[in-house]
Amino acid sequence: MNTLQFDIHKTRKIYRELFVKAQEAIDFKLYALKKTSLCNHCTQNCEIDFNSITFLQTFPKTCNFRFWQEAALNELEQNISRDIFLKIQEINSKRNECSCACCGSCCNLASSEFSWDELLEKAQNGDKFAEEFTQIFIPYDSVDEARDIYPDYVSLVEKQFADDKGIHFFHCPKIGSDNLCSDYDNRPQICRDFPNNPLVVFPPVCAFRPWKDEVEITALLLHAMVEIVAFYKERLRSALNS
Numbered sequence: 001m002n003t004l005q006f007d008i009h010k011t012r013k014i015y016r017e018l019f020v021k022a023q024e025a026i027d028f029k030l031y032a033l034k035k036t037s038l039c040n041h042c043t044q045n046c047e048i049d050f051n052s053i054t055f056l057q058t059f060p061k062t063c064n065f066r067f068w069q070e071a072a073l074n075e076l077e078q079n080i081s082r083d084i085f086l087k088i089q090e091i092n093s094k095r096n097e098c099s100c101a102c103c104g105s106c107c108n109l110a111s112s113e114f115s116w117d118e119l120l121e122k123a124q125n126g127d128k129f130a131e132e133f134t135q136i137f138i139p140y141d142s143v144d145e146a147r148d149i150y151p152d153y154v155s156l157v158e159k160q161f162a163d164d165k166g167i168h169f170f171h172c173p174k175i176g177s178d179n180l181c182s183d184y185d186n187r188p189q190i191c192r193d194f195p196n197n198p199l200v201v202f203p204p205v206c207a208f209r210p211w212k213d214e215v216e217i218t219a220l221l222l223h224a225m226v227e228i229v230a231f232y233k234e235r236l237r238s239a240l241n242s
Contacts, residue, residue, distance in 0.1 A: 014217065019224040026080065026228055030055055030072040037068035056235045058242050066240065073236045076229050084225050091198065091215045091222075101207035104179030106194055107172040109150050110137050111157050111201070115168050132188045137170035146171075153203045199223065 116139040122130035146169035147154040
């Protein structure tokens, strides 16, 4: 296993471990709310197994445990979501400590899981990011053309997203041989914001690598928490509406 493969394998393993820890932490908070909603014996034919009761199951409409679900949903929507937002703000503030070194990598080699035609379709359907992206970047004729310019970076991106349907590479025609933008003052928002996510694949020469290395574990944990919170909220709303 080469270095790139090892790094990707390590990141995925870490994410799985962080996901479990995040779920355990969130579950601990939500199950702590259960004590405020004791069983009121609302029905004689209740089939609830109180030894394995969870906040995601469906309760009778007269059951006190629905108050537990309401409290859990509020905890997710208010306190836990707020804590996640504040942590994301901390990560973003650390990004501002770095400055672009004008390596040109992000302009010469943008990647997407969507093809050019798919991006155009998404843009026509109102996707703001796809609209801006297709106004800036154009596709390489082939992956090999992109690999000729950045062989290691292309390999890194391909391995990072090996489980996806495929990765497509693009470049901006406005970047010059000096790696500077020929229309810098009019660059769109996605260029001004890049990189806004420490979990994307960074080329080794990118000046924002120190930021990624510093916050990546925290960002992975927050990503796991966002996924768990979204899943729990959907399930709780479904249970409460049934």
